[in-house]
Amino acid sequence: MPTDQSPNSATPTPETAKKSPKGGTWNIPADELEEVPTRTSPWQWAVIIVAAVILIAIGLTFRGAEERENKAALQNLGAPFTAIVQEQAAALGLTAPKMDLQIATKTADVNLDFPGAIGADKARDFAVAVCAGLARTYVNKGYMPRDLAVHVMTTLADGARAVYGKAVFNGNLDQLLWEPAQ
Structure with a gap:
């Protein structure tokens, strides 16, 4: 009688392997x-x-969406921000400063350079008011600001630059920070 197993193992032989399920x-x-x-x-x-x-x-x-949004933010915020700076300078009896605006959809880093000394108290009051106005403008234009900073400095008659400090918006208009220069 033929077996389905090879004599040395429990596996099927090649002849029967194809037939055995x-x-x-x-x-x-x-x-x-x-x-x-x-x-x-x-x-x-x-x-x-x-x-x-x-x-x-x-x-x-x-591709390029963030850059397009940042350009739109600069267009939407540049003119209102310039008006805010001029209004605050006039309110404090100051000559309008030179402005360097780095504005994007969620951040702004603004350098304001006055043509003469303005004093630390006026620099603080000016920067905080401008920073608050910038934050409100962001919100009114539909942007959600994350990091806004307004740096105030002056260029003296001898060409030296004095930095007063910066106002920082951290998400709450009631808690704008003034960081005096070191």
Whole structure:
């Protein structure tokens, strides 16, 4: 009577391996397996191409978006901010300073350079009022400011520069900070 097992092991012999089901699968020795070429179907290629086109479109849409938003913020906030500086200077009896505005959608770093000495108290009052006005302008224009700083300095007659300090907005108009220069 023929056996399905080789005499030295409990595995099927090559002659009987293809005929014997084992656990619902056919037990075929690895050296007898054929290589089956795999192909990507046309539908799979279509999905890959559509996904790639969508990703490229998203990338092109957002490329430069932050820069465009920052330019828009400068346009929307530059003129109102200039008016705020001029109004505050007039209210304190000061000559309007030279301005260097670095305005973006959520941040602003403003340098105000007065043509002569103004005193530490006026510098503080001016910077805090201007910083508060800038924060209100941001909110009124639909921006949510995160980090606003207004630096106040003066250029003296001999060309030396004296820095008074900066006013900082930290998210609360009632708690604007004045940081005097060291």
